[in-house]
Amino acid sequence: MEELKQRIEKLENLVEDxxxxxxxxxxxxxxxxxxxxxxxxxxxxxxxxxxTLSTKHVS
Incomplete structure (x- = not known):
């Protein structure tokens, strides 16, 4: 049971990260x-x- 709690806590931390x-x-x-x-x-x-510059230059 304790191992399951630790695994869940690790997963929660991973999700937060x-x-x-x-x-x-x-x-x-x-x-x-x-x-x-x-x-x-x-x-x-x-x-x-x-x-604009090129058209002014040509005119």
Missing amino acids: LILMLGRANQRVFNLSIQTTHLENQLLKNHLNDH
Whole structure:
């Protein structure tokens, strides 16, 4: 009976650790998503600026 209690406690601790790990991974994914969106916006802005400059140069 005592062994069963210890096994359950170990499993509970493992589940808690996994939940914390998933939380950290989720935070990393969220941060990467924000960074990706920012970089995409910068690329789009640069592309539009380049296009505007090239059309002004041609005119």
